[in-house]
Amino acid sequence: MAPASSHRGHQWICDLVRGSCLLLLLVVSNLLLCQVRRDYAPYCKNQPGNCRIPLQSLFERATLVASNNYRLAREMFNEFNKQFGEGKNFTSKVINSCHTEFMTTPNNKEAA
Template sequence: MAFANLRLIHHLRVVHVLIYAGSHLLLLLVVSNLILCQGQENKPPYCRNQPGPCRIPLQSLFDRATVVANYNSRIAREMFEKFDQQYGQGISSTSKMVSNCHTASLATPDNKAKALNTEDKVLFSLLINLLHSWDEPLHHATTELPNLKGASPAILAGAEEIKEKTKVLLEGVEVIQARVHPGEEEKKNAAYPVWSEQSSLKAQDESVRQTAFYRMFYCLQRDSNKISTYLQILKCRLASCQV
């Protein structure tokens, strides 16, 4: 019993740290694991008298995931707008016409109406592909932004935040997918869209680097909006639209 209590205290300390880190979706996952270790008397109301392992309600998982996705979408939009305000005058109008993002190979619905007519399994696959495809670009963005002349601390902070929350969101979407469509999880070694502009971020020419970041942030805010939209559609279908 004493050992069990020590384990409980340890887990609660982890939860306390996560609260201050702001990773609410990850917090839900940790609490979910904690519940599995407790007796019936310590379970929340929705788990009491439930046979087998207790699981966080699907509604709660969707609520947290959509909050994170909406937040990422807003931060990505603000980050792009700030970058455009600071560097837009030095970027040619031709370069600003971003025709293709690195995720263009994904057959995503052109608009919300088409997304509403897309099957659940396809939307889950698109979500996971989009989230995975931004892992490398966001890593290089946070690494190279400090080297960009006059880069705003707010833009760097936004990139860091989106990078971390995208990882949390990916984990959350995978948990939801496994709950809704068991056995449909993406393969571990699946090929995701490859971002190929790392060399442009490291170029000696400042204008080349600015243009590369402009394209990246434009595509990031576009894809973040798609992620938020697809997740909200799935939430309304499979749980409830109420936040």
């Protein structure tokens, strides 16, 4: 009986460590996502009056931010999968099923 209880105690410690690692991963990822970029100045910082940023510049910035967010999310996913996925192949289950596949949708605006 003693080995079984010590094994359960050991499992509890392992679960606690895994939970702590998960929390640490989430905190670090939040810091990375909320990190302020200091390598460029705001577009209209020293200009008086209304600041008008060209639409092309806004789209370029949005594209860069989206690309950076995608890269960080992919890195976090890969790290999480390495640490906690343990080869359970969670991704294929998600990719092969869609939460809206049972819903019928109209083919055109008139049918909607």
